[in-house]
Amino acid sequence: MKSIYEALVGIVDGEHVSDRPEELYIYSFDLGTAQPQRPDYVVAPRTTQQVQDIVRLANREKIPVVPLGGGLSLAGLAVPLKGGILVDLKRMDSIIEVNEKGRYAVLECGVSQAQLTSYLARNHPGLTHSEPGAPPTATITGNVMIHGQGDLSQPYGFNSDLVNGLEVVLPTGEVCRFGSCAIGASWFTNHPLPDVGLFFGWCGTTGIVTRLSIRLYPAKPIRGVGQFVVENEELVPEIMEKITRTQMAEDIIAYSRAIPPFGMGLQHFTVNIAADSEKELEFKQELIWDDALGEYIRRGDGGYLGFTRGLERPQISKTSDYKKGGGFEYVGGIMPIETYPRCYRSGREISERHGIPYTVTGRCIGVGHSMMFAWTYAFNRADPETIRQAREALHETDDLVLELGGVIWKPGTYGQRLIMERLDPGTRTLMKRIKEVLDPGGIMNPGNWEGI
Amino acid sequence: MYALPFDENRCLNCQGADCLVKCQYIEIDRDRAREEMVRIARGEDSPVLRECVTCYGCEEYCPMGNHPFYLIAEKQEALGIPPVPGPLVRRAVNLGLPFRGEPQIREINGPVLNMAAFSELTPLIQGKLFEGLPVISTDGRKMFHYFCQLMYLHYAKSSVIKERLPGVIATIMRHRPTEVICFHDECYGTYTSYCPGVGIDVPFTPVHFFEYLYNRLSELKDLIRPVGLKVVYQRPCSSRLSPGKHRFVNKIFRLIGADEVEREFVDENALCCGGTIQGQRKEGSRKRSAAIQRKNIEDMKKAGAEICVFNCPACLQTLGGMVAREGIRPVYMSDLCRLAIGETPSGWR
Numbered sequence: 190m191k192s193i194y195e196a197l198v199g200i201v202d203g204e205h206v207s208d209r210p211e212e213l214y215i216y217s218f219d220l221g222t223a224q225p226q227r228p229d230y231v232v233a234p235r236t237t238q239q240v241q242d243i244v245r246l247a248n249r250e251k252i253p254v255v256p257l258g259g260g261l262s263l264a265g266l267a268v269p270l271k272g273g274i275l276v277d278l279k280r281m282d283s284i285i286e287v288n289e290k291g292r293y294a295v296l297e298c299g300v301s302q303a304q305l306t307s308y309l310a311r312n313h314p315g316l317t318h319s320e321p322g323a324p325p326t327a328t329i330t331g332n333v334m335i336h337g338q339g340d341l342s343q344p345y346g347f348n349s350d351l352v353n354g355l356e357v358v359l360p361t362g363e364v365c366r367f368g369s370c371a372i373g374a375s376w377f378t379n380h381p382l383p384d385v386g387l388f389f390g391w392c393g394t395t396g397i398v399t400r401l402s403i404r405l406y407p408a409k410p411i412r413g414v415g416q417f418v419v420e421n422e423e424l425v426p427e428i429m430e431k432i433t434r435t436q437m438a439e440d441i442i443a444y445s446r447a448i449p450p451f452g453m454g455l456q457h458f459t460v461n462i463a464a465d466s467e468k469e470l471e472f473k474q475e476l477i478w479d480d481a482l483g484e485y486i487r488r489g490d491g492g493y494l495g496f497t498r499g500l501e502r503p504q505i506s507k508t509s510d511y512k513k514g515g516g517f518e519y520v521g522g523i524m525p526i527e528t529y530p531r532c533y534r535s536g537r538e539i540s541e542r543h544g545i546p547y548t549v550t551g552r553c554i555g556v557g558h559s560m561m562f563a564w565t566y567a568f569n570r571a572d573p574e575t576i577r578q579a580r581e582a583l584h585e586t587d588d589l590v591l592e593l594g595g596v597i598w599k600p601g602t603y604g605q606r607l608i609m610e611r612l613d614p615g616t617r618t619l620m621k622r623i624k625e626v627l628d629p630g631g632i633m634n635p636g637n638w639e640g641i
Numbered sequence: 642m643y644a645l646p647f648d649e650n651r652c653l654n655c656q657g658a659d660c661l662v663k664c665q666y667i668e669i670d671r672d673r674a675r676e677e678m679v680r681i682a683r684g685e686d687s688p689v690l691r692e693c694v695t696c697y698g699c700e701e702y703c704p705m706g707n708h709p710f711y712l713i714a715e716k717q718e719a720l721g722i723p724p725v726p727g728p729l730v731r732r733a734v735n736l737g738l739p740f741r742g743e744p745q746i747r748e749i750n751g752p753v754l755n756m757a758a759f760s761e762l763t764p765l766i767q768g769k770l771f772e773g774l775p776v777i778s779t780d781g782r783k784m785f786h787y788f789c790q791l792m793y794l795h796y797a798k799s800s801v802i803k804e805r806l807p808g809v810i811a812t813i814m815r816h817r818p819t820e821v822i823c824f825h826d827e828c829y830g831t832y833t834s835y836c837p838g839v840g841i842d843v844p845f846t847p848v849h850f851f852e853y854l855y856n857r858l859s860e861l862k863d864l865i866r867p868v869g870l871k872v873v874y875q876r877p878c879s880s881r882l883s884p885g886k887h888r889f890v891n892k893i894f895r896l897i898g899a900d901e902v903e904r905e906f907v908d909e910n911a912l913c914c915g916g917t918i919q920g921q922r923k924e925g926s927r928k929r930s931a932a933i934q935r936k937n938i939e940d941m942k943k944a945g946a947e948i949c950v951f952n953c954p955a956c957l958q959t960l961g962g963m964v965a966r967e968g969i970r971p972v973y974m975s976d977l978c979r980l981a982i983g984e985t986p987s988g989w990r
């Protein structure tokens with residue numbers, strides 16, 4: 190009988206399989222505070238067929254399978270908690286189609302954010318996608334899998350809301366398609382077939398997405414960031430409401446941080462504005478700064494800091510530069526916008542109690558239907574004590590999210606447990622049944638959503 | 642505590658009341674101008690305190706050496722009517738706080754160039770113009786130890802300047818400089834105008850950056866090849882504090898063969914870059930700032946400028962992209978000088 194290693198070489202090739210300790214080491218951790226854990230094998234398939242064969246092999250051998258995109262979730266979601274085969278999907282990086290008129294792109298699962306951004310800039314400069322502030326090697330699919338948000342999430346919602354179709358290898362090896370592509374049509378819509386919705390938010394525990402169609406949006410040649418600042422955090426929800434009401438902005442973010450000191454105790458807004466012409470830009474600026482926010486300026490409660498051309502992505506990682514050792518992790522909570530003041534105050538309190546300079550960020554999603562509020566904690570990678578402190582702060586924050594009436598975004602195992610404790614029993618039973626049907630061998634990314 | 646000894650009698654005896662009559666942003670006649678200045682000096686409220694865009698211009702216009710702008714800023718603070726909203730004031734006050742440890746002190750015992758709060762522009766300081774010149778405040782993490790603080794005049798926070806400036810001067814002195822060449826003329830204005838005005842002792846000799854450039858170019862005269870470019874100059878607000886040094890702009894242009902094209906908004910009549918105005922509390926400030934910027938750039942275009950020469954990094958940050966979009970190249974004065982002596986500033990094509 191062939192060893193698992195040999196079987197994997199048979200499926201892919203010798204170049205793209207490894208069980209060498211130095212390579213397994215690289216795949217054993219992510220950038221956050223999660224405990225490292227080595228996989229037994231790493232394999233980098235190139236085709237859907239190869240993914241199917243790997244999953245079937247794993248089922249036969251009863252060995253875990255962990256899908257990996259960019260590995261940048263920070264919450265340890267692609268750390269192989271129980272070892273097994275780590276499936277690095279980065280080689281599946283073809284951009285299969287960009288449809289200009291229908292505004293969507295069909296991608297293999299390993300396509301990175303930077304790859305799509307540069308491909309569009311070169312070949313379809315009139316189109317753009319909702320890019321997260323994550324490092325450029327993050328994959329589009331990995332981001333969608335965890336309900337990520339990008340710089341167009343304010344007008345259009347979570348990136349997982351922007352999916353027009355999927356191809357998935359199920360844990361038992363079959364391939365399924367969802368959306369219009371499921372009936373052989375082009376990948377232009379995810380509707381109106383019966384809703385299945387089995388894959389996002391599951392951390393790869395219900396299947397491996399091999400292709401997806403993602404919506405694109407007009408890329409306006411003038412793009413820039415305006416800034417506004419207030420002192421009173423209680424004003425943030427109403428200001429968010431006023432800016433979103435104009436429907437003139439793309440990304441809207443409020444943040445506050447202890448370092449550098451200029452942000453200390455203040456709430457800054459960054460508001461992305463895009464335009465086809467100077468006339469459109471001025472029109473939008475007038476509606477936002479003069480009409481919607483003018484009253485705060487006149488009262489002296491809010492200040493306009495100017496408009497800078499060019500896009501700045503949210504810099505939640507910046508804080509880590511100010512503490513020796515460069516580590517950081519954040520808890521993201523999907524929160525009602527009116528909780529901003531409490532999110533800010535409690536986050537600041539937790540940070541200060543753990544001796545970590547505070548950084549909080551609230552990104553508006555879907556015209557104000559919610560926000561992704563991030564509490565970021567820096568630590569020194571070379572100092573286990575600061576890692577322990579950060580982990581403690583992260584766990585307290587997971588608790589806080591639920592206490593404040595929010596939902597933990599991309600929870601790690603601690604947050605997953607908290608959610609499962611509170612989950613509606615009917616929902617939990619249904620999820621358990623789905624998981625058992627799809628993954629009878631329990632091989633997919635075990636340790637995540639365990640005991641559902 | 643340091644204080645501004647403002648003499649209202651000088652205003653009462655002033656014939657022209659140029660401080661306000663010449664102001665480009667406030668419409669006022671001579672009699673009312675004099676009256677308002679006296680009211681301000683007596684600590685009374687005045688529309689001028691609310692209308693002032695903090696362009697520093699009146700410091701230059703005043704023929705009586707009476708520091709009208711410093712007075713306006715002090716009274717705005719005393720009466721609690723800052724020109725910008727409170728959160729911007731707090732942000733600015735926090736901005737100048739050092740937060741990454743103490744600076745490394747090297748004793749120089751000679752002339753130094755102080756980059757102050759513009760450490761990130763240290764790459765401008767290269768080539769023959771700066772050979773052998775020691776530079777301080779080159780570390781962006783420590784630069785606020787060298788920050789002259791005068792920016793707080795725009796925020797009606799003279800108290801912050803007075804509180805922090807002696808410490809800044811002490812830090813500079815730890816390098817044991819003789820002359821301090823000020824990269825930014827706001828620093829120069831601080832040490833030669835503001836400090837004497839309020840009684841802060843400056844134990845070194847400040848040197849204006851453009852004077853240094855001019856002298857150095859004169860030494861390197863043989864290397865100069867006329868640049869032959871049509872230039873305009875964006876005069877910053879802080880240059881109003883050292884009008885005597887403004888002539889070096891013209892002298893440098895002549896020395897390097899730059900063709901300073903004729904335009905309306907030059908010298909005393911220069912326009913503010915608009916950076917501070919856009920955030921002010923007064924109704925319509927954002928649009929007002931944009932209108933000033935348009936007027937300024939239109940004037941540059943009409944004059945046929947190819948190059949807009951900047952002194953102040955904040956002006957360049959505010960206006961640089963705008964002039965570039967109109968086909969006028971934004972360039973720092975030092976880079977233009979380097980070009981004249983056959984060097985290629987980074988990014989120059």
Ligand SMILES: Cc1cc2nc3c(=O)[nH]c(=O)nc-3n(C[C@H](O)[C@H](O)[C@H](O)COP(=O)(O)OP(=O)(O)OC[C@H]3O[C@@H](n4cnc5c(N)ncnc54)[C@H](O)[C@@H]3O)c2cc1C
Nearest residue numbers: 258259260261262321322323327328331332337338393398
């Ligand atoms: C500095 C910084 C800034 C960030 N900013 C943002 C931001 O603005 N918005 C945002 O949304 N996120 C942000 N993130 C979080 C994260 O990096 C992104 O969401 C990123 O896009 C995740 O993609 P990935 O390819 O790294 O996913 P991975 O970490 O590789 O995977 C995420 C999860 O999905 C599973 N998975 C991956 N690919 C597949 C697949 N093909 N099929 C099935 N399961 C799969 C993995 O097993 C894992 O459980 C940021 C992270 C950092 C470090």
